[in-house]
Amino acid sequence: MSGDHAHGNPQVHSGAKGSDAHKHKDKHKEHRHKDHKKDKERDKLKHSNSEHKDPSEKKHLDKEKLKHSNGSSDKHREKHKEKRREEKIKSPPLEKPKKEKENGYVRERSPAAVKSEPEDDSGFHASPKQDKASKREHGADGSEHKSKKVKAEHEKKAKKRKHEDEEDEDDEDDEDIKPKNKTKDKKATDGKKAKKEEEEKWKWWEEERATDGSKWRFLEHKGPVFAPPYEAMPDKVKFYYDGKPMKLNAPAEEVATFFAKMLDHEYTTKDIFRKNFFKDWKKEMTSEEKSKLTDLNKCNFSEMSEYFKAQSEARKQMSKGEKQKNREENERLLQEYGFCIMDNHKERIGNFRIEPPGLFRGRGDHPKMGMLKRRIRPEDIIINCSKDSKHPKPPPGTKWKELRHDNKVTWLASWTENIQGSIKYIMLNPSSRIKGEKDWQKYETARRLKKCVDRLRTQYRDDWKSKEMRIRQRAVALYFIDKLALRAGNEKEEGETADTVGCCSLRVEHIKLYPKMDDQEYVVEFDFLGKDSIRYYNKIPVEKRVFKNLQLFLENKQPDDDLFDRLNTSILNKHLQELMDGLTAKVFRTYNASITLQQQLKELACPDDSLPAKVLSYNRANRAVAILCNHQRAPPKTFEKSMQNLQTKIDEKQNQLSAARKQLKAAKAEHKASHDDKSKKTVEVKRKAVQRIEEQLMKLQVQATDREENKQIALGTSKLNYLDPRISVAWCKKWAVPIEKIYNKTQREKFAWAIDMTEEDYEF
DNA sequence: CTTATCACTTAGAATCTGATAT
DNA sequence: ATATCAGATTCTAAGTGATAAG
Structure with a gap:
């Protein structure tokens, strides 16, 4: 805790790594080749990595400017391991990272830090003070919230008024009065009340929380705002195929505009993107169009593109009055659809507009980039609200997919997205009670971890010596999560997403062991793409036992095999749950960050x-x-x-x-x-x-x-x-x-x- | 177990807006 | 008044993790 990790410095580096760690992926093998070459060239620019560490742990951070550019090393991804394996063989050994594209994508830049290890290895000790902390806060403990908050509140009330300057001139009125339960039917009145209270700011944190798992008792809203319908291109704006103008039917034209709008983006130069786009675009074409348009390279979207640029330029040039008008219209929409009433309070909705159709922009090396994200209609939407609320009505002539009344969830509307088949939701803003309570609770859980982290550290260090491989793996993984703040690393479906990993899903190719490096011993070098394909690159000295364990885990494995083959996030979290109520891998990140x-x-x-x-x-x-x-x-x-x-x-x-x-x-x-x-x-x-x-x-x-x-x-x-x-x-x-x-x-x-x-x- | 589904948090990029410089 | 820019806001993808289903 507290003392211990001072997290030290980070080293930042970026870099290139030359390792062969990442291999190339493959998926689109076709393209691969070329990519390679490109990559190589890019390499030249490479990056330097500077690393540095700073001895003094304290201040350190600052200075680091991470400069790196880093490269991307190749892509990693491969879908199946088998595939990976094959490729590997073929691929040249050392490939280096390249650079990246600017724009976009490659995202890999990478610094990364470590908390500094306690100096001694006894490591993590507790600092004396920690205990005190616990006393005050309300929710502090585990089960926290509920009960305690309550009491706390009262006292605070008293004091509260003071500060908040500005607004609060009074908050009292109703809010205090309403204890929530009663009312539900008076919604009408609530509505108005809600309004004013919003100005006054409702202090939900001074109220009691539900304990029965329900997320709300009353929910009323107007439903989502749909994307504006497609407006056809003016006739003078032409699309050309093979140099000749061609009029497309509306659906195909709409999809073409999606591509035209992205013409300046690097996405449109990527083979995968183009291929996915072209395939989905064809689905919107008539059979004649389909037979005529056989080569995306012969498609000329530039007039469309210019047209959109002109439009946005025009928008910027609009007169003040027009701008004002727009602003008002927006405001009106916000007022009408941007809020809901939940348990007597008017709350802001986070995303009340349905995502418009367009081309999917996956991050990193995403196999589905460029696919058509289809337009969402009322028939796709499930509405969730109180039975006794005024239900939102679908646009004239349409129906909702379903209307349900589930107060065990927090969302107001949902639909299934067509790229990954996942569900998207309309939920409240972070300032809402429902999000705020959860956030508060998250920090309370992290504070509980603070109280027992020493014990856990002692235990996982002990587990490094276990006879059981699964225990050792679990213990080493936990050490990484704790020390490096790595994410848990759930498994992902191959081929559905970019190849990224977290702790439990690290592969052999993502780490390198150096018994000696410069003046340090037992150095582990991490190089992998994490969430959003952001590169994590870091070299850190670890304890000897960890190092020896890693060597053991690597024995007889291929680069694309899992480092922790006897572990996954579910096993790890189950274990953590036993150590502390509510503990999961991500709590460590919260704790260590705070x-x-x-x-x-x-x-x-x-x-x-x-x-x-x-x-x-x-x-x-x-x-x-x-x-x-x-x-x-x-x-x-x-x-x-x-x-x-x-x-x-x-x-x-x-x-x-x-x-x-x-x-x-x-x-x-x-x-x-x-x-x-x-x-x-x-x-x-x-x-x-x-x-x-x-x-x-x-x-x-x-x-x-x-x-x-x-x-x-x-x-x-x-x-x-x-x-x-x-x-x-x-x-x-x-x-x-x-x-x-x-x-x-x-x-x-x-x-x-x-x-x-x-x-x-x-x-x- | 293993896999799928669901709900919800976390994430960086894109876009917007309003203050400041010209 | 207009252009520029930086910070705020919006957007939506990509994670985590619980639980259900097989």
Whole structure:
């Protein structure tokens, strides 16, 4: 816990790896070849990887700028192992990574971090303090929530009103009164009430939670908003096949426009994408069209593409009035369809618009990219609402697929998507009670893990010595999940998705063992594509026992065999469940992320820092977590430019500063000579000016640093999903940093519960 | 067990918007 | 007034994990 891992540094690297680790995939073998060559060329650009580690664990993170570019190594994927195997054989050994495409896809960039290991190997020890934490928070424990919250609430109520400044002028009125159960029938009234209370902000966290597994007692909404119908292309916008204009029937034309809209995207250059698109497009063609259009390469969509560009340009040029009109229409739609009434409160819906048809954009090397995502009709939609609510009505002339009243689930509507056959849902916004309670609960579970993590660590270390292979594998996997914050790694269906892995699904080809590397022993190198095909690349020294176990797991296996052949997420989670109620693999990520933030904030704190410096420290702490969790982003396209702009500003400011200093000096000289009051005043004025400019300069420099360090790291994901907001709120209170510096409006809405209830001494 | 289904969280990219620079 | 840009918002894919079905 707390002490222990200070997570250390990350090493970031990216890189290339030359390993043969990834082999090529295959699936589309046809293309493969070419790809190879390309890849090779790209290789040249390769990437350097820099790695670095920083000895001092503490601060570390910051500096790392991960630069890497990394390559993609080849694709990995293969569908079946067998296939994989075959390929492998053929493929040249070392292929390297290449680069990637810019755009898109390849996503693989990769830093990755490790929590630093405790120094000794006894490792994880507990820090003394942890215990205290537990006391306060309401929900803290396990079964937490329910009961305890309740009580807590009362007291808080009392205090609550104070803070929230702005809005709250009163929240009282109804809300307190309504205990939920009663009312359900009065919906009508509720409706209105809901309105106002929304302004007042309902503090759901001060109410009791249901214990019977039901998610709500009353639910009313208007149903989803469908995608606008297809509007045919004007006649003058032509599609050409083999140089000749050709009019397509509406369905085929619509699909063609989907492709035309993506013409500038790298997707459309990919063979798989083109092949999938063409196949699905043909399904919309008449038989004549089908027989005529046999080669996608002869299709010319450029007029269509230009037309759309012109349209969007026109949209930008619209007059203010028109824009305003649009805005109002949007607002109207939002007001009508963007909210629902759940248990007496008006709540915002997260996604009330049905996904429009288009071409599927899978991430990474997705076998289904380019397939047609079909238009969703009312007949595809299942509506979920209260029996006694006013049911949403389907558009005239249509019917819903089904109307049900299931309060054991939180969704308002659902449909089955045609690419993977999975179900999509319409659910509430993160600021809603239903999402917020769950989020709160997630952090409480992570805090319970904090209390017993030492015990678990001791146990898995012990299990490294087990006679049973399955136990050893489980223990080593858990160590990775704990130390590296890896995802669980469920199995995926081959050929249905990009080839990505998590801990339990790691294959032999994803790790390399180095008994010695530089001055370190027992180094494991990880290189694989994780969620969203983001590359995870990391080299970390592990304990000898872990290393020996890994060697054992690798014996007699092929590169595409599973590293942990006796383990899967279900076995692992079952085990975790026995160790602690509610414990699953993902709880470790939440726990490690939050505890890391808390530690980093403590380490980076500096009471006399200016406000911007404090915010920078916060961002650095946040960054440490993002590195740990491997949250990467493509460097913004405008990154270089924007850095340059900032630098320009800094230079200017610097000039300004020296000018101001010069003036100050002159003023001083003047004063010295004359000693009159007026000159004295001038000195003061100039001194102030210098000071102000210095501050401004400092602020700019801090901003530049922050931005540079953030080049390819995404802070948002961890802030939104992994960091207990109470840690941040407490930190803001402690250092008098306005919460707006840390959370924007949306974030403040999502974390309203934490902002309201957290005191400055909160301990995760 | 193994597989499938379902619900829900987590994720980065795309797009939008509004503030700021020109 | 217009263009630029950065941050906010939207979008929807891709995970996790519980549970049901075979």
